[in-house]
Amino acid sequence: MTVVEEITAAPEVAAPAELPDQPRRIGGPTRSGVLSLFGAAASGLCTAVLLFGELAPFSGVLGFWVTAYVAFLAVYAVLTGLEEDGQAVRDRVMTVVLWTAAGLLFSALALVVGFTAWRGREALPHGNFFTQDMQAAGPLDPLTHGGIAHAMLGTLIMIAIALAITVPLGLACAVYLNQIPGRFSRFVRTIVEAMTALPSIVAGLMVYATWILGLGMQKSGLAAGFAISVMMLPIVIRAADVVLRLVPGNLTEAAEALGAPRWRTVWHVVLPTARSGLATAVILGTARGIGETSPVLLTAGFTAALNADPTNGPMVSLPLAVFNFVKSPEPTMIARGFGAAAVLMALVLVLFAIARVIGGRGPGHQTRRQARRTARASRRDAARFEELHAPTLSLLAPEPVTGEND
Helix, strand or coil: CCHHHHHHHCCCCCCCCCCCCCCCCCCCCCHHHHHHHHHHHHHHHHHHHHHHHHHCCCCCHHHHHHHHHHHHHHHHHHHHHCCCCHHHHHHHHHHHHHHHHHHHHHHHHHHHHHHHHHHCCCCCCCCHHHHCCCCCCCCCCCCCCCCCHHHHHHHHHHHHHHHHHHHHHHHHHHHHHHHCCCHHHHHHHHHHHHHHCCCHHHHHHHHHHHHHHHCCCCCCHHHHHHHHHHHHHHHHHHHHHHHHHCCCHHHHHHHHHCCCCHHHHHHHHHHHHCHHHHHHHHHHHHHHHHCCCHHHHHHCCCCCCCCCCCCCCCCCCHHHHHHHHHCCCCHHHHHHHHHHHHHHHHHHHHHHHHHHHHHCCCCCCCCHHHHHHHHHHHHHHHHHHHHHHCCCHHHHCCCCCCCCCC
16 A cells, blocks of 8 residues: 555544634623632731731721722732733722722711711601791700701702802803803803802802992892802803713704704704703702802801791801701700701702703603604694695696687
């Protein structure tokens, strides 16, 4: 048998079977990642215990946890680097840092809310706390007498006045800065950015000097609303300006290409598209104004009685009532102060929820009423187009045949 025949007669070696493609997992926890995380945490804690207890003369709780966290990050980076490349290591470490920051912020928020509600638990169960004022109650009276109805009503009136001034002016100024660029708009933007860092006491002094001393008006809830609006206005303008910049330019270009004027484009295209972001801007401004104390103290004064007239007589807000309650040495007044703070947080939460319901829908999402109105308008437009394109009766009717003798 020749060499060629031996080669051809040799059994064929089977080709290795191709392994099925497996998708690469780019997110979510893995077993090795979880083990590395817990191992690095244990190593960081042990390193801090060793340094603070045996090797180094360190002390302090804050330093202990900072050292443990830094050691944890270093060990976690080393353990991750044994399996991944440098980019994945940086990604894992930054993910842990961001989760830690989010956890600290949430813990701080929960601590503040929980501590306030716990300290105000003695005053909150009483119904008179929400329905009475402090006109007939003193520092030595029990919690069954007196309440914060005057402060709740004052806060609602003041923030309503401030919103009535701030929302139209702030949104109009943001639209101007976004739609009409130029030298004056740059000047206005600079002034708005400077007013963002304006101290609240300066706003209160300005309204006090112009409205009360200059014009001779009395301290009232209206003056406090003016002062709060000065604090809210730059926040609303800046946030709304940033949101309006995010509106795609092709939407406005398409509206203008169809022949729509600038004001109609802004009203029907730009503002509805940025509605959710504009609601967030109003929320940020409300959060800044509803907690102000010094402008209210200078412009609205202080009273223990219920006053529903913002143009006549002094008026008090919840932050100012909290300030006056907690500085008292009496435990009942301190409990009223923490209860008022808890009510203020609940009021802010309710206002935020209302704002999110009003502006929470995204672009293109309509309410049932808006959908019905749009459907009626579409039917009217379709009927009008049919009338315009339908042939007239004079064109469809045959012409009468006339004889030659007629």
